[in-house]
Amino acid sequence: MVTSPPGAPRDVEPRLLRAFVAVSEELHFTRAAARLYVAQQALSRDVRRLERELGTDLFVRSTRQVVLTADGERLLPYARRVLAAQDELTAAFARGSAAAARPLLVDLNSPGLVFGRVLERARQLVPHCELMARFESGLTGAAAEIAAGRLDASFGRYAGLPAALRAPLAQQPVRYEPMAVLLPAGHPLEALDEVPLARLAGERVYAGAGNDRTLEWTDLAERLFAGRGIEVAPPAPLAVGPEEFARIMAKHRNPVLAVVGFPGMPGAVLRPLVDPVPLSPVSLVWRRGLDHPGLDALRRAAAELAAAEGWLVRPANAWIPDNDALIMVS
Template sequence: MPAQQPLSAHLDPRLLRAFLAVAEELHFTRAAARLYVAQQALSRDIRRLERALGAELFVRTTRQVALTTDGERLLPYARRVLEAQDALLAVFARTREAQPRALLVDVNSPGLMSSRVLERARELAPDCELMARFESGLTGAAVELLAGRLDASFGRFAGLDPVVRARLEQQPVRYEPMAVVLPQDHHLAALDAVPLDALAGERVYAGAGNPGTLEWTDLARRLFEGRGIELAPPAPVAIGAEEFRRIMAKNRNPVLAVVDFPAMPESVLRPLVDPVPLSPVSLVWRKGLVHPGIDALRRAAVELAVEEGWLRRPEGGWVPAMDEKIMMRHS
């Protein structure tokens, strides 16, 4: 047990956040990933907190981490302190946003549905500066959201880690029909729409190996399961139409996409059918963020969803049960 020392009059909330992450994960590696810090730094912060409190908070073995009695005693206090700090910061954030800064909005890629929401929001709030950013995946964007380097994004909320979801807000926007991008001379390219069963035996690229698009790869894995469709192995992320053309010509793997995916050279986009797979898209932002730009994005998403029927599922449309539950709960 750490040597008994006088309790410090000042306790860094960062140490309590480190404690809370480990207490909830009961795993130092996962807790470090959650906080986006090195595991050594996290262990150091836990030792500092234990010294400051004069108590051992965790029992560590090579196989598991468990809370001690003192750790259990600290847990509810740590939660209350951090909730109070978050509430305080949110209040002063509202004051700062009286003259709002530019809102940074990730639309994934130009030309997608999210760009339409952004354009409508700009019309609804002409005095707000809404700046587009391009993160290419919600998993990657979530890191930037929680770090305060990004304010809003779009994507599959259910595909995020539950711990990350707990620190974000979301509003369902669309069940977006999925499609496949094919080399123009592929044997399925002549079809107006590609039945899912026709992809059996194919290796379809869905972002495998890209840490920023884990939610998309997970959606593909759920869709392909039991259908004889294989996830294509990791490939370099193609930035720009010419790089996409080059990688497609080299690997020739169909690419899982959505119906709004922009046209690419020497490729064709075909909707998937029988059933129609749906990508559940939400507007996502950081908890506690108050900004007129967020209000405009939310209103824009609702207006477009009503006008375009974005939240009406086609008969027989496929969506994972976990996504449906989240989308329905927040609709």
């Protein structure tokens, strides 16, 4: 039991209350730490410090669960009101700053991908900020624009960037995205619910070859296909929009390497790849030193969704390049 100090504390740091509220809502220290993108040990220290300052236990902890005590339940509405007031104060003065006034420009690559959910959650977290989406590029192209200051953030395979391009950038692992194959209607593999990689032997699979803005994706495909008898299809005209994509796909008849969250396309079917399950490692990438409340919100939103939905848990029988695996746990 925590020993009660004489009298109530005059001041409680908002950081301690934020840690308490996160654990109260998640009822799980690991998920709460990911949501705040802090180390679990640091979060636990903050909660213990708050308990000492208030002179009471706020949680009952066991190896199986975390439960609020009666005092924890009593504190929760007060803590939420204090944090809401602090956020309102911060937002009011942030509106006048150059950082908050400038929109944050985020490249999501293509409409319909999971990155859009991260952006929408970030917009909810900082409604006073303008977070602008664009849908233009793979990470190689986006990274060069981020480094040059023409773009603020993007998502993609950070390990696939050249070392010189990575140097001015920072990253936060977001998701292991299972990969899939987009098959033209009538393809012999269309009848399968899942496509074993071995069944693609002898196929030419399109993976962005010839597009210098998606080099990280083509490199991932080459690593995946090596030794499996699968060829990377030669360059094809860059199709913009679903109608052009469907026309080019129908003309060339090559399967297309994709991810399971790839939006539906007319005249094609999406099938997950298995045996093994290949993973596309996705990071949030931004320019080192960028200070913007919209970026903070993006990072928090990515951590929340990753923790809630297990985005950083590798499925059984997964494939990922060794270098990517190291970066994703860094």
